[in-house]
Amino acid sequence: MVKQQRAVRTRRALIRAAAEAFTQDGFASASLAAISRRAGVSSGALHFHFESKSALAQAVEDEATDTFARITREVAPDGKNPLQGLVDATHVLMHHIAEDAVVRAGFALCRDATRENDAALRRAWERWVEDALGRAERAGQLAEGAAVTEAVTAIVAATVGFEVLGSAQERWLSREAVTRLWVLLVPRIARQHALDTISCGPSEPGSAPRLPAAPHQK
Amino acid sequence: MVKQQRAVRTRRALIRAAAEAFTQDGFASASLAAISRRAGVSSGALHFHFESKSALAQAVEDEATDTFARITREVAPDGKNPLQGLVDATHVLMHHIAEDAVVRAGFALCRDATRENDAALRRAWERWVEDALGRAERAGQLAEGAAVTEAVTAIVAATVGFEVLGSAQERWLSREAVTRLWVLLVPRIARQHALDTISCGPSEPGSAPRLPAAPHQK
Numbered sequence: 440m441v442k443q444q445r446a447v448r449t450r451r452a453l454i455r456a457a458a459e460a461f462t463q464d465g466f467a468s469a470s471l472a473a474i475s476r477r478a479g480v481s482s483g484a485l486h487f488h489f490e491s492k493s494a495l496a497q498a499v500e501d502e503a504t505d506t507f508a509r510i511t512r513e514v515a516p517d518g519k520n521p522l523q524g525l526v527d528a529t530h531v532l533m534h535h536i537a538e539d540a541v542v543r544a545g546f547a548l549c550r551d552a553t554r555e556n557d558a559a560l561r562r563a564w565e566r567w568v569e570d571a572l573g574r575a576e577r578a579g580q581l582a583e584g585a586a587v588t589e590a591v592t593a594i595v596a597a598t599v600g601f602e603v604l605g606s607a608q609e610r611w612l613s614r615e616a617v618t619r620l621w622v623l624l625v626p627r628i629a630r631q632h633a634l635d636t637i638s639c640g641p642s643e644p645g646s647a648p649r650l651p652a653a654p655h656q657k
Numbered sequence: 658m659v660k661q662q663r664a665v666r667t668r669r670a671l672i673r674a675a676a677e678a679f680t681q682d683g684f685a686s687a688s689l690a691a692i693s694r695r696a697g698v699s700s701g702a703l704h705f706h707f708e709s710k711s712a713l714a715q716a717v718e719d720e721a722t723d724t725f726a727r728i729t730r731e732v733a734p735d736g737k738n739p740l741q742g743l744v745d746a747t748h749v750l751m752h753h754i755a756e757d758a759v760v761r762a763g764f765a766l767c768r769d770a771t772r773e774n775d776a777a778l779r780r781a782w783e784r785w786v787e788d789a790l791g792r793a794e795r796a797g798q799l800a801e802g803a804a805v806t807e808a809v810t811a812i813v814a815a816t817v818g819f820e821v822l823g824s825a826q827e828r829w830l831s832r833e834a835v836t837r838l839w840v841l842l843v844p845r846i847a848r849q850h851a852l853d854t855i856s857c858g859p860s861e862p863g864s865a866p867r868l869p870a871a872p873h874q875k
Contacts, residue, residue: 465771467685550821553683553771558825589837593811596818596829596838603768603817607776611814619807620814627845 450488452478454502457495458544462606466496467553496548496556503545504560506535511567521574522581522629523637528571529598530617530641532564536602537612546602565595580633590628594620614640668706670696672720675713676762680824684714685771714766721763722778724753729785739792740799740847741860746789747816748835748859750782754820755830764820783813798851808846812838832858 456478460469471492475485489495510531515524535542549558569591575581597620605612621639629637674696678687689710693703707713728749733742753760767776787809793799815838823830839857847855
């Protein structure tokens with residue numbers, strides 16, 4: 440049992456170390472030797488858990504996808520204010536990209552040309568934004584004739600841009616940057632009565648974005 | 658003289674081949690052998706022109722930067738309608754990213770973790786967007802209390818996002834996608850009288866975006 444717990448811990452340390460290495464050096468340049476060293480385990484231990492660098496990248500992406508699913512599930516539990524749920528989700532997601540090496544690497548791997556991939560995580564985010572705006576529309580939160588297609592395009596593109604720009608300059612992932620996007624967009628898409636219920640910062644004013652703990656931080 | 662012209666042609670072919678290889682495989686995975694083969698020249702010729710893969714990447718970035726400078730200089734020659742100039746510049750830039758391998762690679766190299774770089778091209782774009790909005794403000798085109806800082810953030814982030822998303826799916830670089838962004842933003846930032854002068858598509862309705870020819874296509 441103790442042995443099993445240690446194996447779980449080692450696996451997590453390797454995923455985290457791989458995430459850091461992929462983000463810093465890119466998939467092609469990150470070496471397995473540097474990853475095992477960073478994780479503080481032997482290269483034998485690495486190969487026991489992961490048969491290749493691709494398998495490690497897949498594990499990083501899987502964990503980032505789990506965290507993403509948790510974020511989008513937890514930000515809007517009651518579903519009464521889907522537009523606020525969308526605003527909150529962008530805040531929490533950007534905060535995770537800034538603070539959580541695995542989520543950050545998960546998105547960076549989606550745009551790493553040195554690795555074959557179908558950008559599944561990024562596509563999941565695109566779909567979620569589209570669905571969230573659809574829920575806001577059905578809940579009567581969007582203005583008559585609101586530019587929904589335009590909003591999907593702008594929100595997906597801007598948040599993908601935040602991720603890329605944030606990998607060089609952290610300020611692009613800040614609450615301030617995300618709030619600026621919504622200050623611009625919310626008055627353009629929300630119905631008057633909904634406007635009063637939307638906070639462009641995270642929905643609890645003055646508080647930090649609510650952050651479900653990432654599993655490897657537990 | 659003929660020899661000199663051939664040297665210029667070979668150099669251009671190498672830059673173009675390198676751009677295609679970097680975009681397809683990433684900087685770290687692109688091989689010099691594949692680049693010289695793609696350019697239809699010997700590896701000796703490649704080494705005559707470029708001492709390393711880094712030197713090739715630098716040449717790609719330099720040429721992309723030249724094209725970028727030309728685009729931003731030519732889209733708004735009279736400066737009477739700086740907001741339209743900004744709209745047009747985003748259309749022409751995205752069209753170039755879609756169609757011109759060197760410009761596409763120049764931006765992709767800015768976010769390639771396998772290569773040391775200061776993202777100079779992307780930062781030039783950020784500064785240009787900020788300056789263009791400043792010109793629009795001084796020309797009285799922006800609404801009273803318009804969210805200028807917010808607009809800079811949203812426009813830079815969204816266009817960077819278009820570039821990244823477009824590297825997987827071309828539709829993100831289309832006139833339709835860029836127009837959707839502006840349909841959303843222009844009414845939020847432009848003064849009423851300016852609104853009537855702005856086309857969210859390229860400024861000549863029905864026409865293709867005006868595209869200065871890239872130097873290697875001449």
